[in-house]
Amino acid sequence: MSDVLLKVEDLHTYFYTYEGVVKAVDGVSFDIRKGEIFGLVGETGCGKSVTALSIIGLIDEPGRIVSGKIIYKGKNLLELSEEERRKIRGKEISMIFQEPMTALNPVYTIGDQIVELLLLHEEGIANIKRAPKELKEEKKKKAIEMLKLVRMPDPERTIDSYPHELSGGMRQRAMISMMLATKPSLLIADEPTTALDVTVQAQILNILLDMKEKLGISILLITHDLSVIAEVTDRVGVMYAGNIVEIADTYALFDNPRHPYTVGLLQAIPSVTEKKEELKYIRGSVPNLIYPPSGCRFHPRCDYMMPICKKEKPKLVEIEPGHYVACHLFGGE
Amino acid sequence: MLIPVVIGVTLITFTIAYVIPADPARAWAGQKAPPEVVEQIREKYHLNDPLYVQYYYYISGLVRGDWGYSHSEHRPVLDCLMDYFPATFELTIWAMAIAIPVGIYLGVVSAVKRNKIPDHLSRIFALSGVSMPIFWLGLLLILIFYTYLGWFPASGRGITPSHTYTGLYILDSILSLDFQSLASDIWHIILPAVTLSYATLAVMTRMTRSSMLEVLRLDYIKTARAKGLPDKIVIYRHALRNALIPTLTVAGLAFAGLLGGAVLTETIFSWPGMGRYAYHAISTLDFPAIMGVTFLMAVIFVIANLIVDIMYAYLDPRIKLGE
């Protein structure tokens, strides 16, 4: 489809560790459309961060992208040279991280860090020290504009502050404004609100929505928090143990979850309105990714397990327009 | 804070030196001196007075610029220190000038190419530096570069520059435009500086490596890479800048330590520095000299600590001065 920005096709990313091969992402496919916020949700260790890092190309030893395609604007990113990937990284595809407290370099000012990015991608100057003064001033003005865009209080002062002088929320705003300074097409946000207070969370999510409106960017929002998904995303993918088990419009997912795992997840959320006897939980625990269960990785914990579930891994199948499930219950062969 | 530390050091050294069960006057006078001479010495240096009186004489002298009379050299302690301290200082500076850049570079290479060949090589190099007896290294360098190759001299500081301004030969040679002595002095300092630098270089490498490894794991490095910055920039501008903070403070203290007088290096290369002087002073119970050297060392350490603190605050904006 012409408005698909990024298409991930059968991605496999493994980590070759001393204990064995960790199959962190084992056959993941989904796409992100222009101007949409796509959520990737799952528990800790399900492979969502690895997926994000694979897209932006920051998988390090002992990890490797083993197979698959990541097609961005018609090009397979995995076939590009590192040079070419770096041109895209930070310019067209940006990423913000979970811990705003530590994601910024403590020895440089906010301004310097944003200006550095602008100099790199707009002027091709990698070393900020080499840039002429007027150019730096120019970029600094731009940076202040960006800070205003994310509604940073007192941007002229913040620009010359060090990260430790700002609160968590302000730091995350700074990160967002920095990573959007080059007007990328896709922003990957890896758990951007997990480390923040609920009120600050709301502010940041608002900013993200705001940016999507103002700049027309797509956002891949990774989180384990279903309420965030509900608030902000257009579509969502559910990951479990390195695989995508369900993709749907957000509303559809919450209204009509299909995959047993998704069902279990939603049921496990403590409800504000209803009071139950016990909180429902999914029995069992997250599998070892070095020796994952055979067939469908969820089968040991599934109430609806069938014999075929042990033997064959179910494929993602479109059971309704825009709603995909990977489960033998729904005829995935 | 500085003054109490320095005073404390002098007090302790003073007490220890004078508590040794031996008669310094007898040792100073020499074996053949008649008893009257020994007694004369005792009188002159207040050795018959109680300790606190002697201490008072000492401190009041220090403040007036009279650091006592060095018996092992028959001239004022201050004169001796003015001779020997610049020699040690010059040697130490050049040793650090080698140790720091090379050490940091090897540490960075090690960290970035972790567990690959460059890392293994540089770790072996660093380990050898820490475990190799400096004595042995010095002699080895003399054997190779002097005896076999004849490239460098084996002893001394070289030709004295025509005018002495600072006591640092290379600087003085340049200032007095004495190129013959400049050449000689550079040639003479190379082997001892390399010898002296080796252990510190090893320490710098290890510290930089571990510091870098820690920093490279941090989130802001991920951010920097996510920005699309080339690896060189990420390593040197983002990672190293942070990793250097603990490393340079170690370097500052190492410098102060080396200044204490690298006795072994100075002995092998006949470098007339503080190390040899201090050693000689101790073995001849030359108390004023011992006190002088200790006092100087205390002052140096205090200054070094101060500089390190300032450096720390400068490098790391999270730390504020004046606390």
Added chain:
Amino acid sequence: MSKGALYGIIAIVVIIIVIGAALAVYYYKPAPSKPSKPTSSVSGTFTWDTIGDPQTLDPAEAYDTASGVVIQNVYDRLVTYHGSDTQTIYPDLATNWTVDSSGKVWTFHLRKGVKFSNGDPCDAQAVKFSFDRVLIIGSPQTGVSWILSQFMYSYNKTTGKWNSPDGESSVRVIDNNTVQFKLREAYGGFLPAIAFTVASIVDPKVVNAHGGVQPGQDNDWMSQNMVGTGPYKFVEWKHNAYIKLEYNPDYWGGWEGKHFQYIMIKNIPEVATREQELLRGDADMAYIPINHLTDVEGKSGVTVNKGGLTYDVDMIEMNCRPTYENKTNPLNSKLVRQAISYAIDYNTLLKDIYKGYAIQMQGPIPKGMPGHDDNLFMYHHDPQKAKELLKEAGYANGFTVTLIYNQGNDVRAHIAQIVKEDLADVGVAVQIQELAWPTLLDKMDRGDYSMIIVGWAPDYNDPDDYAFPFLASYQIGGDTYRTGWHNATVDKLLMEAKYEVDQNKRAELYKEVQQIAMQDPAFIYLAQWKHVAVYRSWLQGYYFNPVMMLDFYHLYKGE
């Protein structure tokens, strides 16, 4: 710091090094040897790698060997020794002299026309000034002035006069070139004593221009500077590094033949470094201790000269007092000390420790010195006899003693081991103690020891310099080693010999002293060192004299 600034600094440093390197290659490489011009007889530099820095360059205080060698070559004295001859005294600044019958009045005629290296005349006034100066200052640091005050009148600070019948000093100026000494005592070793560095002649003008002569106080300028009449003049003293001398063109001895123009005495504490420099030829002579001689023996271009006997001796002193540590002291008994002297295996000691570089010390007066008795009895290794003597003394079951030596002296450490074994063979147990020098001196002074390994080196060439300090009792000013030994006969003989001017008579007196000393030994006389010098084979003119230091004037580089 910005990378740019860092590169800038690196660039500057590299440039300095490169320029330095270029200049070094230009200046530092020894120039290719040009054919020697026949007219130039004074050329080149003599480089001597040795250890030890002088204490002071002032002859009135200097008492160590490092100072001595420099003073001997830069200053002159009235008389001196020539070559290896220890039996004859030769003229130096004095051309001839006479002495009266009392032995107290000596008249010296001085060489005419001698100048200091700065042009000042060296005359009778300078001689008087130099001697008086030593006694007025009184060597507060080292006490070396005792050598002169033994027989010369002392100075009274308070009155400003001399303690003599007429208030004048022992030295009188008769005329410009004649000096007379009126001694307090006729001293048997007078001439050898004034050949020692303490009697060097200094320039009064120079001294008075730099602090003059202050009673009881050192002259700081004189301790760091020298103006003498000797063959070499003082150029520079870099403490703990080197001393540089230059030939004195106006030296009264003239510069016929070949001589070195410069002398470089380099203080190099590490023996390996000295060896390397010698082997490469950058040093003409190097001090190599005995135990390292095998490193250089047989190497091409290197001469190891083993001729010559020094006056340096090693002995073991014994505490002869009646009690030690509140118990009866076995060493108090003459028989016990004889026994111990028989217990030592001298030959093994000389072979293993001294590696043949010493002879067994024959009595308290070293061989070669006037007064030495070549036929004197010597102890030899006889454990049987030793045990008998011990039994006779009542110590059949042996006893324990402590043996002290000074920290850092490997030779003595080794001696202590062997002595311990030797004495164990006869039933005497030895506890070895290694002590720091000042601590050792302290114990010696207080008589708080059993045995200590000690050494002695000559001040001047006279038996009084050895026998008196060793054997005279403390009461009459002897017993430098505090052995507590005394013998009334010996005291009488030593005092007589001290003030006897007839050398033959003195020899007789010392003969008797030596015999008593061997019968009732306060010391175990271990070894007298031979002299070993290591130098490049091209070095000519080297000779050894036990009471003189290295003489630079006679050295030259042959082919």
